Amino acid sequence: MRTTSRLRTTLGLALAGVTVTLFTSACSTQDAVCGGDEYPVLRVGSAGSACASDDEEPPKGYARYPEGKVPKHVDDTWYTYWQTRTVDKNGRTVELPEKND
Structure with a gap:
């Protein structure tokens, strides 16, 4: 039971990290005056x-x-x-x- 709980916690934290990364990167390029090139x-x-x-x-x-x-x-x-x-x-x-x- 403990292994399943730890796995869920680890998976939840990983998904939260990915979500934060996606939102942060989208905001930093969303309002740029021009594109990358x-x-x-x-x-x-x-x-x-x-x-x-x-x-x-x-x-x-x-x-x-x-x-x-x-x-x-x-x-x-x-x-x-x-x-x-x-x-x-x-x-x-x-x-x-x-x-x-």
């Missing part, structure tokens, strides 16, 4: 962003984010920062005009 790019002169393949330059009309100011996750510091700013054609950071709802 991509990097975020910023629309020049207006609001908007996209993801570009790691082995390609940004698409026409887009630029890389300034070094050190790249958003990595939705709602992180830089993601929020770029909601009100963009870069101009010279690469300078500029404020976006306020929206009139």
Whole structure:
């Protein structure tokens, strides 16, 4: 009887560990700005962003984010920062005009 109880306890703990691991890994990648083989790019002169393949330059009309100011996750510091700013054609950071709802 003791062996069965220990086996059940061990099995329960193992299943709990697997469950925690699955939930933790899902949360850490769920809110990433881009996928694993991509990097975020910023629309020049207006609001908007996209993801570009790691082995390609940004698409026409887009630029890389300034070094050190790249958003990595939705709602992180830089993601929020770029909601009100963009870069101009010279690469300078500029404020976006306020929206009139």
